[in-house]
Amino acid sequence: MDTASPKQNVPAGRTQVPSPLAAASLIHAAKAIAPGLLVAAFVAAIASAAQPVVAPLLPIPAILLALFVGMILHPVARRPAFEAGLNFCVKRLLRWAVALLGIRIALSDIVALGLSTALLVVVSMAATLICGIALARLLRQDEAFGAIGGAATAVCGASAALATGAVTPDYKGKEADIVFVVIAVNALSTVAMILYPWLCVQLGWDDVATGIALGASIHDVAQVVGAGYAVSETAGNTAVIVKLFRVFLLLPVIVAIGYYFARRGTERMAVRASVPGFAIAFLVLCMLNSAVSHYGGLPFYPAIKGALSDLSAMGLLVAIGALGASTSFAATFAIGWRRAVIILSTTVLILAAVLALVALRGLG
Numbered sequence: 001m002d003t004a005s006p007k008q009n010v011p012a013g014r015t016q017v018p019s020p021l022a023a024a025s026l027i028h029a030a031k032a033i034a035p036g037l038l039v040a041a042f043v044a045a046i047a048s049a050a051q052p053v054v055a056p057l058l059p060i061p062a063i064l065l066a067l068f069v070g071m072i073l074h075p076v077a078r079r080p081a082f083e084a085g086l087n088f089c090v091k092r093l094l095r096w097a098v099a100l101l102g103i104r105i106a107l108s109d110i111v112a113l114g115l116s117t118a119l120l121v122v123v124s125m126a127a128t129l130i131c132g133i134a135l136a137r138l139l140r141q142d143e144a145f146g147a148i149g150g151a152a153t154a155v156c157g158a159s160a161a162l163a164t165g166a167v168t169p170d171y172k173g174k175e176a177d178i179v180f181v182v183i184a185v186n187a188l189s190t191v192a193m194i195l196y197p198w199l200c201v202q203l204g205w206d207d208v209a210t211g212i213a214l215g216a217s218i219h220d221v222a223q224v225v226g227a228g229y230a231v232s233e234t235a236g237n238t239a240v241i242v243k244l245f246r247v248f249l250l251l252p253v254i255v256a257i258g259y260y261f262a263r264r265g266t267e268r269m270a271v272r273a274s275v276p277g278f279a280i281a282f283l284v285l286c287m288l289n290s291a292v293s294h295y296g297g298l299p300f301y302p303a304i305k306g307a308l309s310d311l312s313a314m315g316l317l318v319a320i321g322a323l324g325a326s327t328s329f330a331a332t333f334a335i336g337w338r339r340a341v342i343i344l345s346t347t348v349l350i351l352a353a354v355l356a357l358v359a360l361r362g363l364g
Helices: 002-008 010-016 018-054 062-072 080-104 107-111 115-138 143-156 158-167 174-202 207-217 221-231 233-248 250-263 268-274 276-295 301-325 337-363
Strands: none
Touching (some): 018 062, 062 174, 107 233, 115 143, 115 207, 115 233, 115 337, 143 233, 158 250, 158 301, 174 221, 174 337, 207 221, 207 337, 221 233, 233 250
């Protein structure tokens, strides 16, 4: 009777059955994703190549170029064959790219700012985010748009808009709204890069106070760098550290936004499930970078950090290229004045809050 038992070795047989099925499923998914992913990668490559050429004539970041190039290709990219790949880039690839932002941040630099500066940043960011959601309610817009716009203004511009879009409930026109926010915050950041340093000089602030104000109020990292170092090296260094602190706060902001919408009962499980993965990876990489910076660098660590940082930048570029390819110009510019008012109001609010808090900090 036992001689017949080899065929009855069910556990071994069962463990082997899913493997070919899983492989086939993976290959099928890859084939579905490939066309859209290639379109988004093509858009990112064009933006990367064009940015150095365009920059002397028009100081526009590669991420905005990718958005415009993607939108130009929308009539072609809207075909069903590209849908799965574009969705993959906007939802999955985006989260990995945001997670990799953590490798740029060292907690020791943030701690060096001092408690008063940290509180200044947190208070101004919280007020801006709350303002975005409150204005959306007041103007009868979707609260998710208020969260996306508020986070983009409060945290780090395009990256925060994309990350917030990944954890907010879906609604009609959401993709066009995210594109509008990205364009708006980039445009406003460029204006701020020119105007804010002059404003700080008129207020008679020193380089440290100026750097804090610039880093705490300008939306995008590139414009913070441009504004800060246009004043002085001290102002530039301070502005970059303050801005990186805001980027670090992307983690609690995303978790808070996800929790807010989950508590309201909107796509409860989807929102909860989307937060931990990339948020935890972001924190782990930040802690890793902090530990290596504190205890002494490893000989191969700069190369790894540079590679992960480049992967993050490229991932964001591909994701926003996919977002642009999924969105038409007509949908974006049919947004309406209410959404424009929300973005402009949150921009003015964070500037006013930062200026007031920096002045109070100086008096203290």
